Amino acid sequence: MKNMTDQLRLVVLLLLTALFSLNAVSQVPYERILNASEEPENWLTYNGGYLSQRHSLLDQITPDNVQDLRLQWTLQNQVFGAWQSNPIIVDGIMYLTERPNTIMALDAITGRVFWKYRHVPDPTAEICCGANNRGVAVLGDIVYMGTLDARLIAVDRITGGLLWNVEVGDVNQAYSITMAPLAVKDKIIVGVGGGEWGIRGYVVAYDAQTGEEAWKTYTIPGPGEPNHDSWEEDDWEHGGASVWVTGSFDAELNLTYWGIGNPGPDWNAAQRPGDNLYSDSVLALDADTGEIKWYFQFTPNDAYDYDSVQVPVLADITWQGRPLKAMMWANRNGYFYVLDRESGEFMLGKPFVRVNWSSGLDENGRPIPTPQPEGMPTFPGNQGGTNWYPPSFSPRTGLFYFSAWEDYGTIYMPEEQEYTPGVPFVGGGFTVVAPTQDSPTIAIGRTNPINNWTNEVGFGSLKAMDPETGEPVWTYDQFDVSDSGMLTTASDLLFTGGREGYFHAIDARTGELLWYINLGGQIVMAPVTFMVDGVQYVSVISGNSLSTFALPL
């Protein structure tokens, strides 16, 4: 009997040891995210790694077998609306959000849900463009989500239980969070939305364990700070410059990079003279203190809503014969840029779509403005030559891939507007250019299953850009425009989608379409890939469904 008890104790001890070890292995310390490319079976941060290349080293799915992909499972969203969440995958567990602010943990092999944590945003929250949420961050054993009512929430990764919930911005002044947070070292970094409501934007970091604020950097300098004189009088107090897409991080330089949104009011630049820094800029911030190390402004005194909230894509490349710590950026204003991410120096900038608001860039990358006469169209239009959807950079091909909107224009109608708290602060309106009056045009989002416009009002074009020249090596056009991001793999596959609901696999070297499937709903986020038990999966959200594919098991 004593022997049996001892044996039982031994078994329990071994089980506990195994369980403890599993938990220890399953944690996501900063070092794992830092070295995310070394474990491509997981997708540990918004863009797959701190450099935001959205490039996976997985290569089980290849150009030769991609047409054999089979649907493994589908998860249906319970909430209607554009589903922009980016999944995070940790050791076979997928974490993603559902509108408006629900976190889910699910089995990445079956799609079955372990738990949900539901935050109900304050009903007075004001959102410009839908109850969007782009996903979570994971650090240690905690999952983090920003909310529409401008809070940052931490929940236990295993149980889904709430750990803390802090205010990031004042919901009564229309501050909000739609981006996925970025976990860097022991901090969680987020930015605030509300650029159409007269906020003053900022990036803010919190202690990952306690939720205490660690640093806060305004995206509009206050009195006495450098570049405050890029605003007149009190325009800076309600000048927008929101931050609504996740940034990137260079651990060697200890710099975290953030794209900054439009100045407010959006369309009446005459109402806010000056460059309006740091709207429409990229900010390089010290990751420990938030200090601004450098900035580069893409669109001074913007009159067209050209948010620079695109993902800063980082790569160490050989550029025109010399090594360069590059930042690549296809901007909403229609220009593709290469910057030196150590200094912010402008290296290259070229238009990638039709541009008429500017005749070019000077030697410092500053645009030469050519505002169009009243009533005449501006290219690119209000949604830009591209927008927030994540690009990809493949170190194998050396190409930068992104969705562009070709031949899409807008007629702006600026108006003087006084700031009133809780009221949209946009300074006028706009119409999309149509070939004849009342003919169908592209909407801001997909609102109808029928496309009956002509290519004259615009179309989608995936561009494979060579950062050496600023010229596309190839393009892949779609009839409709695309809000889809990109994913590239070590087998030189490029996965993407579009508003039509097609999910595409394309040869990343040639642009040849290798496989596609109609998933039925608009694809408005980038695909991700991961591996569990030796099987590579690709997941993509289309409409209200998350679909996961793999080769036949």
Next chain:
Amino acid sequence: MTLNEETITGRRLNEDSFTVQVIDSEERLRSIRKSDIATYQISDQPSKQPTSLSSDQVADLVGYLLTLRGQ
């Protein structure tokens, strides 16, 4: 004209990158894969009448507008 040498004439209802949906001249709903199309032509005629007025009514309207000159 399709690869099968069928000529389809109709009005376009919907289109995406791979297919086009039309109502043909015999009022049948047809969905056509673009890869099956050998050649196509787009009519110069608008699919929607610019006005419901008859030609006489248009002439009357233009005549009235001309009387407004100088006012």
